[in-house]
Amino acid sequence: MPETKNLSYAESVNAALRRALAERPETLLFGEDVGAPGGVFGVTKGLRKEFGERVFDTPISESAILGGAVGAAVFGRRPIAEIMWADFSLVAFDQLVNQAANVRYVSRGALSAPLTVRTQQGNAPGACAQHSQSLEALFAHVPGLRVCLPATHQDAYDLLLSAIWCDDPVIVIENRTLYHAGKQEVRLGGEVRPVGGAAVRRPGRDVTVLTWGALQHRVLEAADRLAADGIDAEVIDARWVRPLDLDAVLASVRRTGRLVVAHEAHTVGGVGGEVLAAVAEAGVPLRCPPVRVGTPDTRIPAAPGLAAAVIPSAEVIAEAITKSVRAQGPSSKLVHPTGFDLVPWCAGMS
């Protein structure tokens, strides 16, 4: 029975897990500190008590966690494994890239690995370089995996259920700064939707700003501020970076003629580059070269003042949006994206 509850982001995840464990007896939930302690962020609280042996603590053995999820998934379970920080998935990346992603393809569909990896990523004040990375591009690069970054309480619930219901490996990337940052009304018990699909968070006419993950809250802050200056930005939350909802992006860019992509991950090699390439390939006419906003080439320093200098702030995002919109001269024509450097009024933009 659908109902609405006032929940934190962490409680929304917990509600999705509870529903999955209740409705799908083949689900398992495991990871470090996930069972008896209820998770280092309290996300899995109460689930061990309610569902017993299907919810359990593991040793600090990410290869066993992820490989165990692959094997159990092939044999009919539907594991939901937690990797406490996305950074820690790297010690067991093999199990996702060489193992999980290949199961269905190589067996020509005879086998599948319906597993969900819940993790969280990103910088928070004081976090060290090994606890601060945004790694979605690594996962999204791998055909066979699906990747989402729920950034609202509702999506924390909805996307996780879509992931669990999906018959392929899905990586759900949460963000620890969201877990306990206030409550919102969340609709529970609705239909579980298939994976994919972007969401317009703020409709606008002047520029399309595509974003995902917790950074979108800064993007929305920037967009709200710019509204006062007469810039009407459309903010789209990609939600899924694999599969990317390109149709939604293209439809918006066709209207606005401008594209800014903002993510916390490093700009170079990031999913933002993929979006720009896809828009260019689609031949959508742009009024101005598209812009990527992300973290520059650097490791992430622990000192909050240093990290703040590299992780995109609302100011940096607002500046990029403004430049993109203001770059249009009064007599400017729509330009084809392959002709960027032929557009004089865009010279000097960076």
Added chain:
Amino acid sequence: MPETAALLAHLESMWRIRSFEEEVTRLRAAGDIVGSVHLCNGQEAIYTGACAALDLTRDAVFPTYRGHGWTLACGAPPHTLFAELLGRATGINGGRGGSAYLTAPGHGMYGENSIVGAGAPIAAGAALAATFDGSGRVALAAFGDGAMNQGAVHEAMNFAAVRSLPVIFLVENNHYSELTPIADMVRVDRLFKRASAYGFPGARIDGNDPEAVRQAVAEAARRARSGAGPVLLEAMTQRIVGHYIGDAQHYRPAGDLDAALAAEPIGRLTRELLALGATQAELDELTARVDREIADASARALADPLADPSTVLEHLYA
């Protein structure tokens, strides 16, 4: 029976670490330090004893995120550590490392690690280099009980064994891995026993006795330097604080923390010294002197300028 002077030196080292951590607790509560901080209160005897046994002009220590104590025992100045935790330009890594990932190579401390178990293969590599460079270096990898279940640690141990590398694997067994008891995560909780499967010696030692740790590490280092290969030492200890600042420790059964407090190394060594004839006044003078040193270092670090954001992109590549 070690001389009183040596025990007093151990006490001073342990007190410096404790006093540092207590000041860190204050700075964190005041909001001067932000983010996750893992204190080592209760485990000071391990760092003190091990570093007393090593030659830090050539040996290399690889601790974990719970590494303030190691760094101090290696001889890094408290001021540069406070400054690091406070994000100051004068920090030992200019604020880039922070509490959980700082490095003090000038003091034989080659980096905390916030990836559980990751230091073990790197220590094996430092030992591998020693087999080619004639330095006589011994590498010491320190990690927790929980890290024994990490694949990298297993690989490092077997690698070190087959190449007879001069590395000491030192487990700080404080009985917990974050919020989970190690006893629930292994069938054999005598972790040192794994050494025999790799083909090198393992021993369980009293990790709350700095002199016992010193002797065990000295013997392991002598052995490693002679070319006989690695050793696994399991130092039994307990943290008397949470896994991180803010951990309410609900997972600890009743009486567990009290027992840990009764056994913690500083009180224990103090009682031993008094029994050996040291006076309370003498010990009070020592701890007060160290407390002044720590308070002064903290105050100086607080007054230092913040790390300069304009330098943040430097040193990514050669």
